[in-house]
Amino acid sequence: MPAKLAISYHEVTKSFGSLTAVDGVSLDIADGEFLAIVGGSGSGKTTLLRLANRLIEADGGTITVEGEDVRNVDPVALRRRIGYVFQSGGLFPHLSVADNIGITPKLLGEPAAAIAGRVDELLELVQLDRASHRDRLPEALSGGQRQRVGVARALAAKPRIVLMDEPFGALDPLTRDALGEDFRDLHRKLGLTSVMITHDMTEAILLADRIAVMRGGRLLAQGTAAELSSSSDDYVLELLRTPRRQVERLNTLLPKSGAA
Amino acid sequence: MSLFTDPRWGEALSHLADYLGNHVRVSLAALALGLAVSLPLAILTRNRPAPRGILLALASIVQTVPGLALLALFYPLLLLAASVTLAWFGVSFSAFGFLPAMLALALYSMLPVLRNGITGLNGIDPALIEAAKGVGMTARQSLVMVELPLALPVMMAGIRTAAVWVIGTATLSTPIGQTSLGNYIFAGLQTQNWVFVLFGCLASALLALAVDQLLGLIESGLRHRSRLRSGLGAAGIAALVAATLVPTMGRSSSGYVVGAKTFAEQYVLSALMRDRLQAAGLSATARSGLGSSVIFEALKAGDIDLCVDYSGTLWANQLHRTDIKPRAELVAELKTELAKQNITLLGELGFENAYALVMPRKRAEALGIRTITDLAAHASTLSIAGDYEFFSRPEWAALQKAYGLQFRAQRQMQPDFMYAAVASGEVDVIAGYTSDGLIAKYDLVTLDDPKHAIPPYDAILLLAPKRAGDEQLKTALQPLLGKIDIATMREANLRASGNDANSSPDAVAKWLWEKVGKR
Ligand SMILES: Nc1ncnc2c1ncn2[C@@H]1O[C@H](COP(=O)(O)OP(=O)(O)OP(=O)(O)O)[C@@H](O)[C@H]1O
Ligand SMILES: [Mg+2]
Numbered sequence: 001m002p003a004k005l006a007i008s009y010h011e012v013t014k015s016f017g018s019l020t021a022v023d024g025v026s027l028d029i030a031d032g033e034f035l036a037i038v039g040g041s042g043s044g045k046t047t048l049l050r051l052a053n054r055l056i057e058a059d060g061g062t063i064t065v066e067g068e069d070v071r072n073v074d075p076v077a078l079r080r081r082i083g084y085v086f087q088s089g090g091l092f093p094h095l096s097v098a099d100n101i102g103i104t105p106k107l108l109g110e111p112a113a114a115i116a117g118r119v120d121e122l123l124e125l126v127q128l129d130r131a132s133h134r135d136r137l138p139e140a141l142s143g144g145q146r147q148r149v150g151v152a153r154a155l156a157a158k159p160r161i162v163l164m165d166e167p168f169g170a171l172d173p174l175t176r177d178a179l180g181e182d183f184r185d186l187h188r189k190l191g192l193t194s195v196m197i198t199h200d201m202t203e204a205i206l207l208a209d210r211i212a213v214m215r216g217g218r219l220l221a222q223g224t225a226a227e228l229s230s231s232s233d234d235y236v237l238e239l240l241r242t243p244r245r246q247v248e249r250l251n252t253l254l255p256k257s258g259a260a
Numbered sequence: 261m262s263l264f265t266d267p268r269w270g271e272a273l274s275h276l277a278d279y280l281g282n283h284v285r286v287s288l289a290a291l292a293l294g295l296a297v298s299l300p301l302a303i304l305t306r307n308r309p310a311p312r313g314i315l316l317a318l319a320s321i322v323q324t325v326p327g328l329a330l331l332a333l334f335y336p337l338l339l340l341a342a343s344v345t346l347a348w349f350g351v352s353f354s355a356f357g358f359l360p361a362m363l364a365l366a367l368y369s370m371l372p373v374l375r376n377g378i379t380g381l382n383g384i385d386p387a388l389i390e391a392a393k394g395v396g397m398t399a400r401q402s403l404v405m406v407e408l409p410l411a412l413p414v415m416m417a418g419i420r421t422a423a424v425w426v427i428g429t430a431t432l433s434t435p436i437g438q439t440s441l442g443n444y445i446f447a448g449l450q451t452q453n454w455v456f457v458l459f460g461c462l463a464s465a466l467l468a469l470a471v472d473q474l475l476g477l478i479e480s481g482l483r484h485r486s487r488l489r490s491g492l493g494a495a496g497i498a499a500l501v502a503a504t505l506v507p508t509m510g511r512s513s514s515g516y517v518v519g520a521k522t523f524a525e526q527y528v529l530s531a532l533m534r535d536r537l538q539a540a541g542l543s544a545t546a547r548s549g550l551g552s553s554v555i556f557e558a559l560k561a562g563d564i565d566l567c568v569d570y571s572g573t574l575w576a577n578q579l580h581r582t583d584i585k586p587r588a589e590l591v592a593e594l595k596t597e598l599a600k601q602n603i604t605l606l607g608e609l610g611f612e613n614a615y616a617l618v619m620p621r622k623r624a625e626a627l628g629i630r631t632i633t634d635l636a637a638h639a640s641t642l643s644i645a646g647d648y649e650f651f652s653r654p655e656w657a658a659l660q661k662a663y664g665l666q667f668r669a670q671r672q673m674q675p676d677f678m679y680a681a682v683a684s685g686e687v688d689v690i691a692g693y694t695s696d697g698l699i700a701k702y703d704l705v706t707l708d709d710p711k712h713a714i715p716p717y718d719a720i721l722l723l724a725p726k727r728a729g730d731e732q733l734k735t736a737l738q739p740l741l742g743k744i745d746i747a748t749m750r751e752a753n754l755r756a757s758g759n760d761a762n763s764s765p766d767a768v769a770k771w772l773w774e775k776v777g778k779r
Binding site: 053055076077079080084086087088090091092093094103104107108153157 | 390
C-alpha cells in the first residue's frame with residue numbers, strides 16, 4: 001500500500017492569458033517526503049507551488065492537500081497550515097526578525113508569550129544568535145541570515161508541509177551547502193513534508209528524496225536520481241550530465257581526502 | 261518709531277486668541293474631514309485603476325481652482341442647500357463662516373492625501389503582498405499589517421502637505437465670514453497696517469510649521485513603533501485643539517455682530533458701531549473682511565446683525581435696477597423694497613461713497629478734462645484701473661453706454677494701490693471712491709458725471725430681519741445717523757490709511773466719534 005499523500009496534483013493546468021504555465025501536471029508527494037522540483041527559468045515551478053496553497057487558483061485538474069481537495073478548504077486557513085518560503089525571501093521590511101517569524105502564530109491568535117518562546121526556539125533551530133538577531137530589521141541582515149529567517153517563519157506555525165521556492169538561491173556556495181544540510185536535518189527531525197524548487201540539479205540530488213523535472217509547464221520526469229538517470233528524455237539526461245561532469249572534474253583536480 | 265516697539269504688535273496680540281483659535285479649529289476640522297474622505301477612497305481604489313484615475317483627475321481639478329474662489333463658491337452653494345433643506349425638511353443651517361470654509365478647505369486638502377495615499381499603496385513590492393497572503397493574512401490583515409505601514413511614509417508626506425496647504429489657505433476664509441489669521445492680513449492690507457499683515461503671515465506660517473512638526477512626530481513614532489513619540493505628537497495636536505476651545509466657551513453668543521466689508525472705511529465704521537453698542541451696555545463684536553456679496557446674504561440670514569452698505573450698490577446688485585434716481589428718492593424706494601425682505605434700512609450716515617472716475621489734477625488740467633464727457637474724447641489713448649468688482653458692475657456698463665467710453669487698457673487692482681498708481685502715472689484714470697481720503701492726499705480730482713450714469717451711493721445703516729423690532733439697538737445707533745459728512749469721512753479714511761499706531765480702525769473710530777458725537 002502506498003504511503004499517505006501530503007500533496008497530490010492530478011492533471012492540473014494553469015494559464016496566464018495565452019501562456020500555459022502549468023500544463024496537465026500529475027504529481028504525488030508522499031507524507032514525509034523531500035521533493036525537489038528542477039527546471040529552467042519560466043518552466044512553471046513557482047506556479048506549480050503556488051497552486052498548492054491557493055496563492056493562485058488552478059484552471060483545471062484537482063489538487064489535494066492531506067487528502068482534501070483544496071477547493072473545499074478556506075484558502076486563508078490552508079496557507080496558515082502550510083509553511084512557505086518565498087523566492088525573494090519575502091520578509092516584511094517594517095517588522096523585526098522576531099515579528100516576521102511570529103507572524104503566522106500571531107494570525108492564529110496564539111498568546112504573545114508562547115509566540116516569543118517559539119521565536120527563540122526557531123532562531124536556535126536555524127542557527128541564528130537570538131540575542132543579536134531578534135530585534136533587527138531584515139535590512140540589517142545578510143542574504144544568508146535572511147534566508148534562515150524565511151525558513152524559520154515558514155516553520156513557526158508548526159506546519160506539516162513546507163513549500164520552498166529557491167530558498168537557498170543567491171547565496172555563496174558554502175553558506176548554501178550549510179543551509180541545505182541544516183534544512184535536511186530539520187526536515188528529518190520535524191517529520192516534515194518538504195517541496196523545494198531549485199535550478200541546481202546537484203543540490204536537488206544531494207538534498208531531496210525524489211526529483212521532479214519541469215519544462216515548458218509539463219512534468220517531464222519524476223523519481224530518485226538513480227531512476228532519472230535511466231530516463232530516455234534528452235533534457236533530463238542533459239540536466240544529470242552537469243553534476244556528473246562536475247564530479248569527474250573535481251575527482252581529477254582535487255587530491256582524494258585521506259590520501260597521505 | 262522702531263518696528264519692534266510699535267504698539268500695533270500689542271493690538272495684534274490682543275486678537276491672537278480669537279483669530280488663532282478660529283484658524284486652528286477650521287483648519288483641523290477641514291483636515292480631519294479631508295482625511296476621513298480621502299484615506300478610505302485611496303484604500304478602496306488601490307487596485308482599481310479606472311475609478312482611481314477619475315478620482316485623481318477630479319481632485320486635481322479642484323486644486324486648480326484658486327483657494328479664494330473655491331472658498332467663495334461654497335457660500336452660495338451652501339445658501340442654496342440651506343434653502344432646500346428649509347423647504348423640504350423645515351431645518352436650515354448657517355451658510356456663513358465655519359461651514360463653507362471648512363468644506364472648501366476639506367476639498368482642498370484631498371489631492372495630496374489621495375495622490376500620496378494611492379502612490380504609497382501602489383508602490384508596494386507585489387512580492388510583499390504575495391508574502392502577506394502566503395503567511396496566511398486575510399485581505400484586511402494584509403492592508404492593516406503590511407500595506408498601510410509600508411505606505412505610511414508616503415501617505416504621511418501627503419497629509420503633511422495637506423496640513424500646510426489648508427493652514428495657509430485658511431487665511432483666505434475671512435471674506436466668507438470665518439474668522440482666521442487672515443483677518444490680520446485682510447485688515448492690514450486694507451488699512452495699510454503692515455504690522456498686521458506681517459503678524460498674520462508669521463502666525464500662520466508658525467502654525468503650519470508646528471502642525472507639520474507634530475504630524476512628523478506622529479509619523480516617526482508610528483514608523484519606529486515608539487508610543488512615546490506618536491503619543492507626544494497626538495497630545496500636541498490635541499492640546500492645540502483644546503486650547504482653541506477655551507476662548508469660545510468663555511464668549512457669549514448672544515452679542516451683536518457688526519459686519520464689515522474688505523475696505524478701510526468699513527473697518528472704521530464697524531468699529532464705531534461696535535463701540536456705540538458697547539457704550540450702550542450691549543455686547544458686540546465686529547466681523548470684518550467680509551466679501552461684498554457675502555455681507556448682504558449674511559445680514560439677510562441673520563449671521564450678522566447690522567452693517568453699513570451703500571444705496572447704489574444695493575439698487576444695482578440686489579434690486580437689479582438700472583434707472584437712476586436722486587439720492588433721497590433712491591434711499592426711500594430702497595427702504596420700501598428692503599422692508600419686503602424684512603431688512604430694516606435705519607437711515608443714512610450722511611456721506612456718499614460713490615464710484616467716481618479719478619485723475620491727477622495736473623494731468624486733467626493739461627488735457628482739459630473736467631467731466632467724463634471730456635474724458636471720452638481721450639479715452640482711446642488712456643488706461644483705466646478699477647477694483648476687483650468694478651468692471652463687472654452695472655455702473656461700468658452704464659458709464660460706457662452713456663459716454664461711449666473705450667479705453668486703451670483696463671486693469672484690476674487692490675483698491676488701496678489704485679490711488680498711488682494713478683498718482684504715479686502707472687494708469688491714467690481710476691474708478692475710485694468719493695469718500696476716499698487719498699483723493700486729497702495725492703491731489704486727484706473726481707470727474708463730473710453730467711449724464712448721471714452713476715447712481716448715488718449713500719452710506720446706509722442696515723439691520724438684520726431678527727433685529728427689526730430691537731429698539732435698544734436702534735437707540736444706540738441713532739446718534740450716528742446723518743452726522744458723518746463727506747469731509748469728515750474722507751479725513752477718517754485718510755487717517756486709516758496711515759501706517760502708524762493712530763491709524764488702526766479702532767483708533768480712527770474713536771477719533772471719528774469725538775468729531776461727530778457732539779454734533
Ligand atoms: N501572474 C502571472 N501573470 C502572467 N504570467 C505569469 C504569472 N506568473 C507566472 N507567469 C508566467 O508563467 C510562466 C511560468 O512562471 P513561473 O514563475 O512558474 O516560472 P519558474 O519556473 O518559477 O521560473 P523561475 O525559475 O525563473 O522562477 C512564465 O512564463 C511566467 O512569465
Ligand atoms: Mg520561480
